[in-house]
Amino acid sequence: MIALGQQIENKFLEAVNKKSGSNILECYQCGKCVSTCPVSSFMDFPPREIMQMVKLGLKEETYMANSMWFCLTCAACSSRCPREIDIPRVMEAIRHLAIEENVDPDNPKVKAIRKFHEIFLDMIKRYGRNYELRMMAEFNIRTRNLFKDMHLAPKALLKGKIPLGHEKVQRAKAIQRMFKMAEKLEKIK
Amino acid sequence: MDYTKQIQDIAGRLFSEGKIDIFIGYRNTGFDENQVPVLIHQYKDVDQLLFTDKSVFNLANYLKYEHTRNKRVGLIVKGCDSRALNLMLTESQVKRENLYIIGIACEGVVNETGEKAQNCVECMMPDAVVYDELLGSATGKREYQVNADIRELDEKTLTDRVEYFEEIFENCIRCNACRHSCPLCYCAKCCIDQETATLFHGANTTSSAFHALMTWSLHLAGRCVDCRNCEKACPIHLPLHLLHKLNEKVIYENFQENLAGMTEGDRGAFYKYSLSDPDDFIL
């Protein structure tokens, strides 16, 4: 059972609304997003339920969900939402709030996804561009799943699918400065 | 620009054919270079007539008076004058069938110092828009220009504008020459002479001048053709065009209306509306 009624001021809802630019109170729970979402069956709580949880101000429960990490940002839901809520941005808002508040749910899949993104960003920070082979390898090393997708690698390499060299941005300094500045901006708010 | 010969010919023809009772034109003052309007009643007087770039007055004004009413009149109109005439026609003040109109494709008249007058420099429609006969070759509609004085005043601070206009309203002596010289001020009894308006003002005070000039300019908003008869008539040379040109600018920029009197049947901006008129100034 979830006890309701303590929160007269729903700060969580306000925060999500502000960050996402949508008003979640407009959601009338039609569920069109859920059947639209290609990954809703992989989520603990499909988008419709996330909306309701935000409406009720269930912050911790929402942060613990994997839904926003699974969101593909494919925007299929928002293009069908009869109330024109930008659901991917709502998911994004919740994700960013969770990161800001250092919430790290103990969910291996979410951890893997987060790890992937961290490696990805790290790679851009270092080289300015991405390189799939290194990406795959680093991901497998860091998630201690060395042999995942290894069956694809030789085939892909053989077919020339994945080149061996890694391209880099010449003014890599600019990229690194950008990262530093962006991080600073993030903290200013 | 000199159409003296043509005008004398036409006026002579009209009189000899018995088509008109009166011809309104210009003649020399007799004592200086300037010209004054003249009403001619017979053929023998046509050689007084002339038309040059000193023919500044708007002759349509003389159609509002008793002695031309329901008479057959021939007259000369420049671009601006013709627009005033157009409005008078639309507002049923004159009958088209009573008029023989000599339109001028105007090249601009001069001011006292002999330069091209400001309203002619900024004129949007120098050709007569209504005429029986057009003299000169039409050059067509020009780009709209914001009046130079308005532009200058707009840049001033409010305080400066207050000072500037206070002087104008203070100097006005309420002689009503402006009103009498305006072809579009044809009311039998002007509203500012009526009881409701006069009740609370002295006759010649700043406040009454303010009230009179503001009311006057608002009654001419969307109708003033910028002929500047009023300014020429004003004994103390007040820049009366400022009020009219400001209204014209606001109307032109906000309502996308044609200038006053450009088309026949157009009564001016205040007598119609558009759903898309600006609404953002309203709370």
Add this chain to the structure above:
Amino acid sequence: MTKLTYFPGCSAHGTSEEFDSTLKLVMKTLGVEMEELPDWNCCGATSAHVMTENLALALPLRNLVLAERLPNKTMGIACASCYSRMKTTKVEMDSHPELAKKINSTIVEEGEYKGVVDVKSMLQFFYEDIGPEAIAEKVVYPLKGLKVACYYGCLLTRPKSVTQFDSPEYPISMDRIMEALGAKPTAFDFKTECCGASFSISDTEIVLSLSGTILEMARESGAHAIVVACPLCQSNLDMRQPDIDKKAGTKYNIPVLYITQLMALAFGYPLKDLKPAKHIIPIEPALAHIGEEIETPEEKKKPRKVVEAESEVE
């Protein structure tokens, strides 16, 4: 000659080299001069907007600012993900000048964003700037007989507020281009369903399931091949196909081709220019259908419901 700034993205220089190379051939035929954006950087997809707010805008903004240094009015983007990020950034920057200023401050040394360069996906460029008619004119080897399922993926047409291009549910631009090439687009309902590309490394299970459905529906529609305009879609649907087959016990064998590969073929370039060896699922069997007569489609039968207003006389 039309000029275009070209943003290849990491994939075009990586997994999807055949997209890059055929794109260049096609542009040559169409008389478009492509100028690669100098010193471009990764747009951040798909990680930057997942993790951070500002970086997600800053990374694409640098590219936009760099593009403004070139005289070209339009930047064509090969990858749908890159396109989405860049266009989103452009829309955000153009509609929120305050935000633009803030984000711009992270890359001051690169210059100031002015918002003068338009961003288009290659598909959009083909459809809007070149047009199916102009493409049809260049065809020397019509692809008659080839039935293709046009797969747009999520980001080429969505969200509508960002892309302002075609329909988010049932787009037709690629179909029109395919028709211009002489191929027959099939009635394919999963044109814009997501293939799950952003999880291609981190959660393969999702990818297998989503891409599997798309392959299933493509086969259902009777297509010989799937056409795509995005490297991520291509690599997912092609490279993962053996895995999908293995997991679901199917045998789809549907090659996944880039729109530019078919264009190049129709424009008369030899098969080897398509780099068929790069495909995991061989493309030759599908291309063998070219030249076949297509059986009379069923739609020709008289419909019961009369929708046309035309009258007919017995």
Add this chain to the structure above:
Amino acid sequence: MEAEIKEKIVSMEKPHMEAPPDWQPVIMGILCNWCSYAGSDLTGTSRIQYPPNIRIIRVPCSSRVDPWFIIKSLQTIADGVLISGCHPGDCHYISGNYYARRRFLVTKKLLNFVGFHENRVQFSWVSAAEGAKFAKVVTKVTEDIRKLGPLHLYKKENS
């Protein structure tokens, strides 16, 4: 910043004129009978409070408002004028407010041109249902005019 703006507003028109200490602005409100007057009645019935500086005149329609009512008000007691009518499309008399809107814009610009601060003359659309909006509008207008101080321009000499 805000203080700067405030100072600027006050320093317009006639900067040397100071308001007497107990000065209260007088605002002439001209309201159309069907929307705004009804709306102002609703403000009353809802007991929504607003500053007591406005004096209300009822007219049938905003199109009844001759610009010289505004001029007259400004020349006599009023420091500011508020005119309110039905929202566009809601006019009880079909199109009255559209005609009025044009006149208002020109009047406002003309008055501003000859030296009246633009906040001296304000317009609003208030429907019969917008009691709260009416209070908000009156409060805003009153505050605007309070900031501007007493009006000294072209006042009737014998008032």
Add this chain to the structure above:
Amino acid sequence: MARVGVFVCFCGANIADFVDVPAVTEEAKKIKEVKYAIEYKYMCSDPGQQMIRDAIVQHRLTSVVVAACSPRMHEKTFRKALSDAGMNPYLLEVANIREHSSWVHQKDKKAATEKASDLIRMAVAKSIANEQLHEISVPVTKRALVIGGGIAGIQAALDIADARIPVVLVEKSPSIGGRMAQLDETFPTLDCSQCILTPKMVDVASHPFIELLPYSEVMELDGYVGNYKAKIKRKASYVNFDTCTGCGACWQKCPVKVPNEFNMGIDKRKAIYSPFPQAVPNKPVIDAEHCTMLLKGKCGICAKVCEKGSIDYTMQDEIVEREIGAVVVATGYDLWDPSPYEEYGVGRYKDIITSLEFERMVSANGPTGGVPVRPSDGKVPKRVVFIKCVGSRDEAKGIEYCSKICCMYTAKHAILLHHKVHDSHAYIFYMDIRAAGKGYEEFVKRAQVETGATYLRGRVSKIYKKGENLMVRGEDAQLGQVVEVEADLVVLATAIYPYKDNPDLARLLGISYDKYGYLSEAHPKLRPVETAKAGIYLAGCTQAPKDIPDTVAQASAAAAKVCGLFAGDTLKKDPMISTVNTEFCTGCQNCVTVCPYQAIVTEEIPLGHGSKEMRIVAKVNEGVCQGCGSCVAICRSMAIDLAGFTDMQIINEIVSI
């Protein structure tokens, strides 16, 4: 010299608590023209009114100011008190010191009191300029015009005609009956629509007080309440209705086939046709857009087979004029076009139909003989998915409002499907079930329990084709699972949308409409059948979505309004209208241009006293003028004034404080 009496009301505590009433009265006494001032607890009460009456007589008052509540509240009451005392009621002015002072300045009694004094000063000043006015009475033409011959128009026409008031019923199509004639059975009782509607249609045709004008449209409406003049176009039917017997030989032999609008295009009709068998009048018309004889001059078969010789290819549209006193607008609704729902494949799949198409299929007189079939292959569907709220409640693709009737007719469709195809099953995707109405919830229960229809709560997100069938995917929110139904047929409960020509009609009638095109009522709660224009009333879906019971109720209400309007021989009218002072009028006719009611005309008067020359001046039509004052404000020579709100009165108010 004016002698004004001021009467200040305490309004119990309403005014007295926040305004110092005695001080206000004292202040009023100081005004020069005020000869008498007094306060009282309740001015509107009988003793209060008596005080006013007494004072008028005793103090020989020339005008009266009551300082109390809003004039919108009690102006009439006090006017009556004045006339009871033998004084012209329009010499009253009300100072609104309650709504405009005591209620809105409750925290500042001093300021509220000052303001109240000022308001009284203004009212006194205004009242000095008040003039005696007299109510205007206008004659009434006792004939009503009903626009639209659906159930709303039929009901309104019958009710008005039954009160022995002549009615002109104008219907655009060849027959009356409207949307209701297209329905099979009606909720919640499942009586057959034809069975209950056709008797009423026949009544209309045979009623001595109803003039039925089918195949006609209203082109113009001039005038004002009680005195309208309508121009009605009778479209050329090319059939002489007087001689035609409706035998049907013509339409049986006509070779031209056209999609049948009455059956939503499912089958075809001929170019000469009567829309349906029970049509009233049951006479055919020729569709000029498709008839080959009229288009190309070839054919002429109908004329050959007509024994009565009723076919006349040379017939022309005809304009008829009717003088009428009131109008009932009942133009009904259209269905919203669902094509923005691309994710449903609307337009791509034949087996997705709208609810009205389904209705025609299950109708006994419908194109498929009462059995639903799949448009693609003609098979009888077994699994039918109904999707509610298609277009309704959807800001993104459709419209914001709830169409009100879809919940009920979808339940009905489920039941009808079960009746017609016993081994079928209905799946209904819904968002909410809105079944507020007598017997409605019970009806939905019947659909759920008796026919076992599966109700799934969720909006459908996608429909795609798999083989022959359609896969319908949506969430079952109760289950929290995405479900997919393999359907033979999908029926969209598309939204109700106002009749497409409503905006044009509204402009023609001079009434307003909302952003969708629904005609606007004068007040959403208290004047739901009136429009803002006197004498024009609304009935049915032209005003908002409605079901049949509500439509009939509103139609009867509109009829009652018409009967009420016609109860007297004349209409009384407020005298607050414009008058022209011809002395000042310049005849510029700007007032004619701006008058929204065309109430100003011109007349010629002698130029001067005894002069033969004439000049043009404006003239106000008393019956038409509504008293807006637009003409007054634009009249530069101040020749027009508005009684009750004269320039003098308003200026007096402005300068009084």
